[in-house]
Structure formats: structure tokens, C-alpha cells
Amino acid sequence: MPVIDINADTENLTLTVTAEFAAPIERVWAAYTDPRQLERFWGPPGWPATFYTWDHTVGGRADYGMTGPHGESSRAYWEFLEIDEPRGFSVLDGFSDENGNPNPGMPAMRMDFTFAPTEGGTRMVTSSRFDSIEALQTVLDMGVVEGTRMAMSQIDAVLRDLREYAEGKGTQVELLDDTHVRITRLVDGPRDLVWRAYTEPDLIRRWMLGPDGWEMTECEVGLKAGDRYRTSWAPVGDTEGEPFGFEGEMLVVDAPRRAVQLERMQGTDGPDIVDDVSFYEEDGATLITVLMEFPDLETRDAVLATGMADGMEESYKRLESTVLA
The missing domain is CATH 3.30.530.20 (START domain)
Incomplete structure (x- = not known):
């Protein structure tokens, strides 16, 4: 600090x-x-x-x-x-x-x-x-x-070279306070392509899958503030787990710099989580920063305990090896 x-x-x-x-x-x-x-x-x-x-x-x-x-x-x-x-x-x-x-x-x-x-x-x-x-x-x-x-x-x-600061460190999780978490990941690719990977359904389906053994069954995106979106996943083959998904509303869209969405688990009344995703490019690499805002400490800890960060890392690896390769 x-x-x-x-x-x-x-x-x-x-x-x-x-x-x-x-x-x-x-x-x-x-x-x-x-x-x-x-x-x-x-x-x-x-x-x-x-x-x-x-x-x-x-x-x-x-x-x-x-x-x-x-x-x-x-x-x-x-x-x-x-x-x-x-x-x-x-x-x-x-x-x-x-x-x-x-x-x-x-x-x-x-x-x-x-x-x-x-x-x-x-x-x-x-x-x-x-x-x-x-x-x-x-x-x-x-x-x-x-x-x-x-x-x-x-x-x-x-103040530091972006690659020196973040390359090779994988998905980093910082607890900012009881209700805010910052997640960062450097990916080796230009911002415009990373933005497309976040906003085009055909590309999203190729990488945003979490651990191996899951497939995306729904992918409805929002491209402007006020749009609704919906994403769902299901296990494939012998993978254990139940289908799940998220839905919500886009709050801010500032292409290709930032997208903010209100997110909740499908079929529930909440709690709502704010996902604030920003993209910064330097020397051909893009730093993805996800600022998550939770309603309370209990929700924050429950979400992190699901292994969310590990699933995000697997997705980012897939993003680099498929869409950005």
C-alpha cells in the first residue's frame, strides 16, 4: 500500500x-x-x-x-x-x-x-x-x-511493466474489505480480441467453461446498459454436479474498456452480486480486473468457497489456448 x-x-x-x-x-x-x-x-x-x-x-x-x-x-x-x-x-x-x-x-x-x-x-x-x-x-x-x-x-x-507485474502469476484474488473482492489475470492477447471473447456467444462458449467436464448450454449476452443476459452450464459424461446458471442485467457497458453486470443464480431471488470487469492492454497483453461487490461478508465467503477462482483460472487458460492462440 x-x-x-x-x-x-x-x-x-x-x-x-x-x-x-x-x-x-x-x-x-x-x-x-x-x-x-x-x-x-x-x-x-x-x-x-x-x-x-x-x-x-x-x-x-x-x-x-x-x-x-x-x-x-x-x-x-x-x-x-x-x-x-x-x-x-x-x-x-x-x-x-x-x-x-x-x-x-x-x-x-x-x-x-x-x-x-x-x-x-x-x-x-x-x-x-x-x-x-x-x-x-x-x-x-x-x-x-x-x-x-x-x-x-x-x-x-x-508503475511497473505490466508483464513484469502480472505475467505467470495466474488468477490473483485480493480481499479489499468485507464486501469487495478484486480478481486479476493477465492474458497474452490484445484488448479488442479479449473484449470480443467476453461479448460474442460463439467465442464465450469456447472458453468460459471452468474445469474440464462442463459445457455451456445457454449464452445470451447483453451489449448495452439495461440489457438482460443469461448463461447456463451442465456436466458432461461422468462429471459429477448439477446444472446451474446465472442471469441478470447489464449496468454499464463501455467497450472495450469496461462492463458491469448485476448477477444472481438462476431460479433464486438472490443475493445479487455486482461484477465489474475492466480491461487494460500494454505490450500486447491484457490485464483483466474483476471487482466483485457482495451484499455481505457471508455471501462473499460462500462464493469464494465454491472454488470460483480455480474455475476462473481454468477458463483463462482455455481463453489463451483457444481464442487468443
Whole structure:
């Protein structure tokens, strides 16, 4: 976890985040000044950022938005005030409406990013200064402290070469909290083809089968928000087990970057699980990240106990050996 301290100073109206990275200052600078890299960690899991404009010059502006797992959206902007490569930069950070216009009903703040080399890499200090205690309290009430910690937990994958970070590690499971699990798997293939493998029934049937001995008997996909989908599996030959399946609704579809769906076991009233799948390509490989949101700890543990991660690994191996080969 890069974040080592977050301090809200109500007397001086500041919020200060201190983080340390095992990467040289030039690499950290690049991550914070390239919008495509910044998108991968600026929003917390489940609320990825998209930068619509980027003019990294004094007086320039960047406009971005975050989209939640149920399609909720939040827009904001940066106005670049100072730039001192690679030691830091300052912005006016504020909320905006859907057209990018500043929202006067929400607080704006000055953010100073400073980067300094250390023996092991780089230390970053981000200091946000507010006009009033009410403005500071507003962002604290919005969950900025925990959101920042969760967002920054994603940066290690950005600072390292993607293949170095994830290749050969198989399907990795991280317990983020009682109701959120993050699953990652690097597959050797381009994002556009991986997206097709997730959204075209003929391709899905070739790889999304879990352990050997199962076949997919239904495959109805959803390609836009609001669409329904349905998938079913059954054992083949002497394989033990009962047929089962999932159904639900697509919540967000942002091809070929992200797909979010509400999922439940067929023939039941729930519980509902949110599957938030994102795809990032680098050097011909695609990192698949699945963020799962459960209604409670008991459901989380029950799902993981089914051997789901092992079944996913078998499917991903099949994806690489068939569709991506």
C-alpha cells in the first residue's frame, strides 16, 4: 500500500496525503501526467476515471469523470496553476456539471503535488487547501480518505511493466474489505480480441467453461446498459454436479474498456452480486480486473468457497489456448 499517511487538518483547512513508491521520480511523474496512466488509479475501484481533455500547461485544463458500478457519474476538472517537472505541479481541483462547467454548489480546492527522490524510490506529498471548514468537511463526508487509499492501492500495477507485474502469476484474488473482492489475470492477447471473447456467444462458449467436464448450454449476452443476459452450464459424461446458471442485467457497458453486470443464480431471488470487469492492454497483453461487490461478508465467503477462482483460472487458460492462440 503506497499511502503511509492521510491527515485532515481542520485548523489549517488542509488535507495531506503522503505516499511512497518503489519507482524513480521520473516514472512517478509520468504516471501523474499521462491521462491514460492516471485513469488507471485516480478513481477508487468501482469508480474508474476517464479524462476527456488534457492540456498539461500552465493555464491549461483537464476534464474528467468517474462512473460508478450502477451507472452513477461524477464530473470534475483541473486547472493547472504551476508545473515544475519532475518535482511537482499544482492545480485548482473542482467539481463540474455534465457539460464540464464548474459547479458552484460544490467545493473547489488547490492541490499541490510534490515529488522527491528517496533511497528506495519516490515520496509524494499531495496537499489540498480549502476555503472553509465546511468545504473540507464536505469532501471528508464524501469518503475521500478511504477512497484515496483504495485508489492508490492500484498504482503499483501502473508503475511497473505490466508483464513484469502480472505475467505467470495466474488468477490473483485480493480481499479489499468485507464486501469487495478484486480478481486479476493477465492474458497474452490484445484488448479488442479479449473484449470480443467476453461479448460474442460463439467465442464465450469456447472458453468460459471452468474445469474440464462442463459445457455451456445457454449464452445470451447483453451489449448495452439495461440489457438482460443469461448463461447456463451442465456436466458432461461422468462429471459429477448439477446444472446451474446465472442471469441478470447489464449496468454499464463501455467497450472495450469496461462492463458491469448485476448477477444472481438462476431460479433464486438472490443475493445479487455486482461484477465489474475492466480491461487494460500494454505490450500486447491484457490485464483483466474483476471487482466483485457482495451484499455481505457471508455471501462473499460462500462464493469464494465454491472454488470460483480455480474455475476462473481454468477458463483463462482455455481463453489463451483457444481464442487468443
